[in-house]
Amino acid sequence: MTSSTPNSTAAGHASYDPAAIEQKWQERWRAExxxxxxxxxxERPYYQLMMFPYPSAEGLHIGNVFAFTGNDIHGRxxxxxxxxxxxxIGFDAFGIHSENYALKVGIHPMELIPRNIANFRRQLRxxxxxxxxxxxxSTTDPAYYKWTQWIFLQLLERGLAYRGKxxxxxxxxxxxxxxxxxxxxxxxxxxxxxxxxxxxxxxFFKITEYAPRLLANLDWxxxxxTTKTAQRNWIGESxxxxxxxxxxxxxxxxxxxxxxxxxxxxxxxxxLAPEHPLVDAVTSSAQREQVRAYVERAGKRDLVxxxxxxxxxxxxxxxxxxxxxxxxxxxxVWVADYVLMEYGTGAIMAVPGHDERDFAFARAFxxxxxxxxxxxxxxxxxxxxxxxxxxxxxxxxxxxxxxxxTTTEGKARIVAxxxxxxxxxxxxxxxxxxxxxxxxxxxxxxxxxxxxDACGMQAVPEKDLPVLLPPITDFRPDDSxxxxxxxxxxxxRVPCPECGKMARRETDVSDTFLDSAWYFxxxxxxxxxxxxxxxxxxxxxxxxxxxxxxxxxxVLHLLYSRFITMVLHDAGYLDFEEPFMRFRAHGLxxxxxxxxxxxxxxxxxxxxxxxxxxxxxxxxxxxYMGPLEEGGDFRDSGISGMRRFLDRLWASAHEMRSxxxxxxxxxxxxxxxxxxxxxxxxxxxxNTAIAAMMEYMNTLRGGERVPHRAEVEPLVQxxxxxxxxxxxxxxxxxxxxxxxxxxxxPAFDPALATEDEIELAVQVNGKLRGTxxxxxxxxxxxxxxxxxxxxxxxxxxxxxxxxxxxxxxRLLNLVV
RNA sequence: GCCCGGGUGGCGAAACGGCAGACGCGAGGGACUUAAAAUCCCUUUCCCCUAGCGGGGAGUGCGGGUUCGAUUCCCGCCCCGGGCACCA
Numbered sequence: 043m044t045s046s047t048p049n050s051t052a053a054g055h056a057s058y059d060p061a062a063i064e065q066k067w068q069e070r071w072r073a074e075x076x077x078x079x080x081x082x083x084x085e086r087p088y089y090q091l092m093m094f095p096y097p098s099a100e101g102l103h104i105g106n107v108f109a110f111t112g113n114d115i116h117g118r119x120x121x122x123x124x125x126x127x128x129x130x131i132g133f134d135a136f137g138i139h140s141e142n143y144a145l146k147v148g149i150h151p152m153e154l155i156p157r158n159i160a161n162f163r164r165q166l167r168x169x170x171x172x173x174x175x176x177x178x179x180s181t182t183d184p185a186y187y188k189w190t191q192w193i194f195l196q197l198l199e200r201g202l203a204y205r206g207k208x209x210x211x212x213x214x215x216x217x218x219x220x221x222x223x224x225x226x227x228x229x230x231x232x233x234x235x236x237x238x239x240x241x242x243x244x245x246f247f248k249i250t251e252y253a254p255r256l257l258a259n260l261d262w263x264x265x266x267x268t269t270k271t272a273q274r275n276w277i278g279e280s281x282x283x284x285x286x287x288x289x290x291x292x293x294x295x296x297x298x299x300x301x302x303x304x305x306x307x308x309x310x311x312x313x314l315a316p317e318h319p320l321v322d323a324v325t326s327s328a329q330r331e332q333v334r335a336y337v338e339r340a341g342k343r344d345l346v347x348x349x350x351x352x353x354x355x356x357x358x359x360x361x362x363x364x365x366x367x368x369x370x371x372x373x374x375v376w377v378a379d380y381v382l383m384e385y386g387t388g389a390i391m392a393v394p395g396h397d398e399r400d401f402a403f404a405r406a407f408x409x410x411x412x413x414x415x416x417x418x419x420x421x422x423x424x425x426x427x428x429x430x431x432x433x434x435x436x437x438x439x440x441x442x443x444x445x446x447x448t449t450t451e452g453k454a455r456i457v458a459x460x461x462x463x464x465x466x467x468x469x470x471x472x473x474x475x476x477x478x479x480x481x482x483x484x485x486x487x488x489x490x491x492x493x494x495d496a497c498g499m500q501a502v503p504e505k506d507l508p509v510l511l512p513p514i515t516d517f518r519p520d521d522s523x524x525x526x527x528x529x530x531x532x533x534x535r536v537p538c539p540e541c542g543k544m545a546r547r548e549t550d551v552s553d554t555f556l557d558s559a560w561y562f563x564x565x566x567x568x569x570x571x572x573x574x575x576x577x578x579x580x581x582x583x584x585x586x587x588x589x590x591x592x593x594x595x596x597v598l599h600l601l602y603s604r605f606i607t608m609v610l611h612d613a614g615y616l617d618f619e620e621p622f623m624r625f626r627a628h629g630l631x632x633x634x635x636x637x638x639x640x641x642x643x644x645x646x647x648x649x650x651x652x653x654x655x656x657x658x659x660x661x662x663x664x665x666y667m668g669p670l671e672e673g674g675d676f677r678d679s680g681i682s683g684m685r686r687f688l689d690r691l692w693a694s695a696h697e698m699r700s701x702x703x704x705x706x707x708x709x710x711x712x713x714x715x716x717x718x719x720x721x722x723x724x725x726x727x728x729n730t731a732i733a734a735m736m737e738y739m740n741t742l743r744g745g746e747r748v749p750h751r752a753e754v755e756p757l758v759q760x761x762x763x764x765x766x767x768x769x770x771x772x773x774x775x776x777x778x779x780x781x782x783x784x785x786x787x788p789a790f791d792p793a794l795a796t797e798d799e800i801e802l803a804v805q806v807n808g809k810l811r812g813t814x815x816x817x818x819x820x821x822x823x824x825x826x827x828x829x830x831x832x833x834x835x836x837x838x839x840x841x842x843x844x845x846x847x848x849x850x851x852r853l854l855n856l857v858v
Numbered sequence: 859g860c861c862c863g864g865g866u867g868g869c870g871a872a873a874c875g876g877c878a879g880a881c882g883c884g885a886g887g888g889a890c891u892u893a894a895a896a897u898c899c900c901u902u903u904c905c906c907c908u909a910g911c912g913g914g915g916a917g918u919g920c921g922g923g924u925u926c927g928a929u930u931c932c933c934g935c936c937c938c939g940g941g942c943a944c945c946a
Contacts, residue, residue: 268941271862275942282946300946313946353944380944390946398859399944473945596941629863630940637939666882667870672863680870683882689896730872733881740881746898803877808927810877834913847926853876857926 055696058689060656063771068167070770076781077129078174081566081579084126089583090117091562091622093591093599094132097158099143102165104646104664104676105592105631105638111661112628112670112726113590114171118763119723120587121172122787128583129172130565132179133159136187137554141485145518151485152513155182165648170657170766172783177568181557186564187487188508189574190557193606194479194490195501196613202248205499208478212240217521239341242523245489245550246476249605253277253472255619256604265625266671272596278473283457284387285466287312289324290363290372296320299386299471302396302433303460304452306368307441308414309391310404312375313357315383316340324375326361333358333377340379355380355403366391367465368441368456378403386471394429401429414440415449477602479553482525484517486551494538494545503539509547525549559602562586562621563610575615586622590670590726593627600625626726629673631664638676646676658765659685665728665764688768690739691761694754695772704750709794711741712753716790719760728764735760751776756788803853804829806838822848829854 071077081087092113095106114129121127135155144151159180166173179186197203215235249256257277260270282301289295296312314321316337325333336358357378364375380399381390394404394411404411413426415436422439430436438444438452447455460466480489488509490502502509512533517526528534528549538545560574566583567575591600603621611619630637633644651660662684667674715738722731738757742749755776762769762782773782801813802825812835814828826846830836838858845857 268862272941275861278942278945280945298946302946355944378944380946382945385945387946392946397946399946402944471945473942593940632939669871675870677870677883680883687882693897729870730881733872736881744898801877805876805927808876808925813877845926847876849876853927855876855926 055693058692058768060658060688060767061653064168064170064657064767067767067770068170071781072167072175074781075176076783077172078176079126079128081128081583084128084582086125087583088117088120088125088127089562089566089586089588090120090127090129091565091586091589092129092131093589093595094134094558094561095162096137096139097133097135097155097162098139099147099154099158100640100645101158101161102169102648104648104651107169107648107660108631108664108674109591109628110166110169110171111664112728114169115661115665115723115728115763116588116590116726118172118766118783119787121783122759122762122785124786127172128177128566129174130177130179131166131171131173131175132561132565133162133181134554134558134561135159135180135182136486136551136557138481138483138485141483141517144485150513150515150517151182155180168652168657169648170661172766177565179561179564179568181487181554181561184508184510185571186561187511187557189564190487190552190560191490191502191507191509192504192574193556193560193610194552195504195507196615197247197609198491198501200609200613202251202609203479204246204248205243206246207241208244208246209239210242210244210478211237212523213237214521217519240523242480242482244478244480245552246478247605249477249602250472250474252605252608253279253474254470255608256474256601259604259620263620263625264623266593266627269593269596269600269625269627272593273601276474276597276601280471280473282469282471283453283460283466284469285367285391285460286464287364287367287373287391289320289375290365292323294320294323296324296364296375296389297387298389298391299469300391300393302393302449302453303457303466304438304441304444304447304449305393305396305414306366306391306456306460307438307444308393308395308412309366309368309373310394310410310412311373311392312364313378313381313390313392313403314360314375315381315388316377316379317383318377318381318388320389321360321377324360324362329359329361333360336377353380353402355399355406357403357407359407367460367463374409376403376407384475385473395426396429396431398429398431401426412440414438477553477555477605479556480550481553482523482550483519484511484514484526484551486554487511487557488527489548489550489552491548492536492538492545493548494540494543496543497538497540497545500539500545506539511551525551527551555598555602556606558599559606560610562589562603563607563616580616584616585618585620588624588626589622590626590628592630596627626671628670629668631673631676633676635675651681655681655685656688656767658688658768662687662732662764666732668729670726670728687736687739688765690743691757691768692772694739694742694749695758695775698749698751698754700751702750704752705747708741708749708753710797711738712756713790713795716756716760716788717792717795720787720790723763732764735764758782759785759788800851802829802851804832804835805853805855806835807857808855811835811838818851820850822846822850822854825854826856829856 090113092110117127117129140151140155144154181187194203213235257279260273280301282299283303284297284299285303286295286297357376360375360377362375363372366373392400394400395413396415411426413422415430416422416424416439417430417432417436433449436449438447444452444455457466457468488511490507490509492500492502494500512530514530519526534547535544536547563575566579570576607616607621608619610616633646636644638645659681663681666684715734718734719731742753758769758772759782769782798818799815800818802816803810804812804814812832814832816825816828825848839856840858843856843858847855
């Protein structure tokens, strides 16, 4: 423990006291506005963005500290490279999470959130981040959500926001709509009550219209591959065809989507989703009652259970028939809930021979199974024990005149053939759905819409923004499926902006993810009240240079932010369409090999650790655990090593000598260290950068040598992004005025950073047999001679080597 | 089921296809000290031979392959973590 440490050392200088110097520098940074750059005059602007936190009542999570430190090091490093770095922070404080917590503890969120934010601010300051607090924002601030509402209106104006009915999860016990994430195995995550499906009018954003662009830009933006892959999967592009199946005896047809048009000759029935609009028209009177009962039952099943619950195939015959456009055969039309209305056309052609689900269904209901693709070695007559779904290598059979074609050829030829008769066209379908932004809750920005009996739906005029969220005390959701705001007449009733007669407000609030989909645009412009973001500022500071955050937002926040940016670009407000030039996903922080959670009681409280060790030590430790992009395992046992390193740094700066010349070998090591720390820091390889500094420290102080000032001073700068407080303090004690972050990053001399002599590894038949110390640029023959001069190597070599492999500067391998 | 990560000493981890285990923790031994702390030095993958000095062999989840040489590249598996999931 450090509390027992005496306040002066044997060497006579004061010992390292992190609490005192951290407080000193945090106060000085604040007083001197060290971290508030001039946003207008910056010549080399660098926008370092971190994911703003949700200010929970529990306070800052160590995972936040991990992510923010990772950002901060990069930001401070860029500043030392001569950039003007803008590193803002804010609070993502709206949302169901806050509201539920407020309901639970019985404190109004308008009271609770500012308290939590104050606590977060205190904790964030203690971490020593280079945050520009003069541009702090909160999404719950009317000055902010005014513009969230404005963005909604921009989408509305462009036809990208619309109202429609949608199935939602409803908890009959909590009397509220639940997000999909709040439904666990078909039950409410809070009370365990089975969730029902309800149909409600919802607001949607047409993100699907941007699917092709959202997908295409992934090819060039510099993002972590893991994140890009997650987005690609989420957008889920499928190439295939839409094909019309005429209804037998009626003047209508069912349009299906398939990725396997090559298998159409094997389509032995058609399936409609229970919600499909043609269900009634297809159903025969004999089957009507059964179909009605099935559709009703399917509608009652909650969405989650239907998709992830048991996969037992259920369905009902409609009594109707369709005509397979390829074979001309009459095939039955069924209704089954394994077909989803929300994907494709809500109808499929079932090819049981070549689709697992169709196969299972056909087996269950005794429908015909026909082989139309034969694997190599099989033929048309080979029986199918299971669906043969391989998309490559097979040849078409039972598909005259296309027999013998590969599946790939078959797809193109069959779609073209059906296309000639207007029955098919190639189509690309996306898994991505439109974004439901309505929330029937209280704690969010009211959607700025007014309904007038005379004039219809009206957008709230921009001059009337923001639509303030009223400070009501009764905000508990009820069974009506309507937001609690609807119960407050004085807010709900409002004059129509068009005709002035009394009208009604929209009572839904918008999704929290809309708040966070544009906050990075606001940061540089927080002082502007008449625009969401100032044109000049935005031009100078955006897009964001680098964004580091968690991959849990790969398909939510990061996708929505890209979408909103594209919309604002198309609307002429932005001259870029991708908001984040670089994105790096950091890994997950675990504790002693296990996930951190409140129930396990293994959550790390950053306050405690900073108290005990100092922020600089904790910052170093978090970054030293492993690669930032892979996360790490927080174990208390490792922290002391970081503190020891800082103690030694402190001692070095106090015990060093300034007279005479520095040691040549140490200076060489220093230059190699500068090179490695520079390279590693810029590519976020923080763990190895810290290791390199420690290695240098061992050289510096090995054998109780007294370091020279010229050997120590650059190390203070190298360590500064990682441990800013101690670096500032030592920089001052070394006689400098002003912050170390205004100094220039030390340069390395390539000549000094390279060793003249190296240890050349010598292998015989690929096995290491020894090393020889030789000149770095030694020629092969000389290296060979030097190696053979060593008896312990030579004894493995009999005669002349058959082959000599020489990697200059690396190794010599003799094959004998 | 599909898609991403990842499996290396007692532990956290390093290694442009080129000396596996840097760096740190822990452990053991030593120096300094009246003593302790701090600091500094040495040892620390496993097995075998040797009194010792030394020397030999194996080793990066498993099985193959490519290569003078593989933790690294390729093929086939196993295990762990995460995401998606009746997506036609």
